[in-house]
Amino acid sequence: MKLIIGNKNYSSWSLRGWLAAKQSGLSFEELTVPIMGEEWDRIKQDMGEVQPSSGKVPILWDGETVVWDSLAILEYLADKVGRERFWPRAEAARGMARAMVAEMHSGYQALRRELPMNIRRRIALPGLSDQTRQDIVRILTLWAEARARHGSGGPYLFGTFGAADIFYAPVVTRFVTYGIAVPGFAQAYMEAIWEHEWMQHWNRAAEEEEWVIEQYELAG
Secondary structure, eight states, X not given: OEEEEOOTTTOHHHHHHHHHHHHHTOOOEEEEOOTTSHHHHHHHHHHTTSSTTTTOSOEEEETTEEEESHHHHHHHHHHHHOGGGTSOSSHHHHHHHHHHHHHHHHOOHHHHHHSOOXXXXXXXXXXXXXXXXXXXXXXXXXXXHHHHHHOTTSSBTXXXXXXXXXXHHHHXXXXXXXXXXXXXXXXXXXXXXXXXXXXXXXXXXHHHOOOOOHHHHSOO
């Protein structure tokens, strides 16, 4: 398999796709391309009509199968290796995890706009919009409920590392970057994500990247 991802410092969706590939346990070749650069334009042209959502990462190539969109990649890999590797076994926990992932996949637009992912940066914002504050409260509420109801088996949202953690990992990086104050239980969860071996690997690579996207550096 081959996984095409964008800049590790900025691309939250690439992080999700990469974590999903790591969680699958399958071997894959990683190809990092600078989004908004000439190399990415060339790759999109070479792909032609194979990938209708041209211009987006991550993209998973598996033989003749091409899967784009991070949630589709996660579900494709879950089908290959067993869904229990990604989703909780208990029905109630699995239902909540699916809903949380779907909400992350389609929601929190204010947070995305106001707090773009930038792993290398540390900045304390003077203030946040009401919409972004609402997004943050919603996320922390879901984290609290997941941990209280289903998190007894470990430090992650549903105990063991899985799909929900994959999808909320970029939120953790945003909270770290912008110094978002969180309650103790959330801080403990964020530390578990931040210290995960795969996240440490990703963060080190992000720090070493030379590419800079000015519009994300100007945010905040």
